[in-house]
Amino acid sequence: MQQFHRGWPRRLIVAAVLAFIAPATARAAEPENAGSHAATTALPFKVSAVASFDTPWAIAFLDATRMLVTEKPGKLWLVSTSGEKVEVTGVPKVTYGGQNGLLDVTPAPDFATSGQIYLTYVEPGDSASGLALARARLVREGTSARLDGLAVIWRQLPKVNGIQPGGIIAFTPDGKHLFLTSGDRGRAASAQDPDSALGKLVRLNLDGTTPSDNPMAGQGGVKAQTWSLGHRNPYGLAFAADGKLWMHEMGPRGGDELNLILPGKNYGWPLVSNGDNYSGTPIPRHTTRPDLEGPKLYWTPVIAPAGLAFYESTLFPQWRGSALIGGLKVRALVRVTFGADGTPHESDRWQMEGRIRDVAVAPDGAVWLIEDRDPGRLLRLTPK
Template identity: 65%
Template sequence: MHFTLARALIAATTISGLATNAANAAPENAGPNTPTTQLPFQSQTVARFDLPWAIAVIDADRLIVTTKPGRMFLVDHKGGAPVEVSGLPKVSHSGQNGLLDVALAPDFAESRRIYFTYVEPGDGGSSLALARATLTGQQGNAQLDDLKVIWRQMPKGRGGQPGGIIAFAPDGKSLFLTSGDRMRPQTAQDPDLALGKVLHLTLDGKLAPGNPNADAGGVRAETWTTGHRNPYGLAFAPDGRLWLHEMGPKGGDELNLIEPGVNYGWPEVSYGDNYNGTPIPKPSTRPEFREPALYWTPVIAPAGLAFYDGDLFPAWKGTALIGGLKTHTLSRVTIKGDAAHEDERFAMQGRIRDVAVAPDGAVWVIEDASPGRLLRLSPR
């Protein structure tokens, strides 16, 4: 009992230490976590797609699925086969590029508006684009109307790692968008390029008021945070704070608490090394860059991020669900203050590309494969 008390006192001291020096707290490496095959859920395969990329939940039964080659589908898991949505723009599909994220507008119930991202072809290569459209049609027939590209990354160029994740502010009045470095690492530190950044925009894709450099104009004004490599996860926690994960190079995948004006260090620092084996300075050597809350070496290749707020898995309440492309897993991460801990990692037998939580508490995931499964997870 005394031992427990002593441990509790040490823990309390450590936590207060973290609170006073959050930016420089040494993060935990979750890389050694071992996947469990003792799954607390059953997986129902609802549909299969060619390279599905993102899912957006409409209600307990219906969701939208994008595929990287450029198609979009409506799924009703109590209805028939998926219905293809027509009216999509031409996308540049190659490697990691293609049709990317999809998200319901905050007022979707009334407006039927959706937002989506894709890699747009054009002179000089391709670039990330954010579009908005109205989803119309009945069962068996769906299309996008009033399609408008509301934000474009310029200039166009080459390379994968596009980012492209959309997260709406909790008040529904603005949005956050991740952009990857397109495999040109130094761009992530260039304040005039919308690469390797989190951007904060209005619902019309314009500069959102209150940004840290709102008076600077151009990309600088749109930028919320700097120094990201390839973020495929962005979501608000139940307490209203914004979290992002991003893929590292050889090692050093990161989970980051996103705060305005902060520089997260890529490519100057990383817990990983370059693919050719040359080392990258570690974050502790450059205190001007924010440490991740958690990192993974070896990597999981994180994709998809959703905070569980349902009732079907009571033990998961408030925790983050993260897919692992490389590890074929679904991770569950608990966040306490500014620290994060990977509680468990479920073996999924597939490259998990996105994860979402439905209003009935079921968890939906998709698999990066052709065909790739759309799975509904519910308690055993």
């Protein structure tokens, strides 16, 4: 430490002390960068291909033997664990192209009695499109299946043309509310606009209305529905067993993030990032803005994360408490563990054959993946 001299004026001593402590207080702690981790081909599981689809996007288990699978061009399938497929009719029209199309699907918390499911998609408009959240009743009659009473309960308005729609649904552990990720559609500045639904995580009642205990519930409009802001392209959202909500999102050229979600927080995009713009122009790092919430783990180079599931079963006992994340760019399955203080760490990265779009855990503990391609395989992972 710099030595202070007795003859120095008091103002100089104070300035020297502030200069010494400023770097420690002006910069937030640096999280782990797992971007350079290498994938291994030594897989601790057996991979079984069960079925194939045209650019599948999401998996959602209904019970021990049935799941729903979405295809981005606009089809929904009821699929058995043995690979039998039944197309579900009554699916809404979607805007398909690039990252847009039919997106997430998940059963309602009371699906066993209500038969209701929720789905997200990019909804067409006269000259633009927007993310939509809808719910409907899944009806199975004989060898056919359909959606009845489909109703849109939330829309991203105004509609715009763009990429990065988000669209991931997660229900709270008590089944009383739902969270929905809304990407920035390539309009980065909108993520900081409190009156725009772009670049936000919204929290809703199950019917799409606004909960009275949201952080800005009294302000109306988009603000009332916003749980957190400053997000770019979030394709993974899930609750851990301890009730904490985690979300990952794609960064620009570098800086994919795994974030612990807290109510009312601003996660910084596009003011800060651990990556840079595609043009090469730099973006200030998260550590330069401790007033903004930074990631708990990040990846530079990117993995392009998609799909997020927490593992709590016994089929892979060594994975309990881990987060499983698909990697599009790296064509891998990533396992993230959490330290005693809750800090995440990438523990494993297993090389797969295709781009992994979604991850789900079946009731029997097997892990299921889908590949982002046509044909994209539905894969079942079981211990060797």
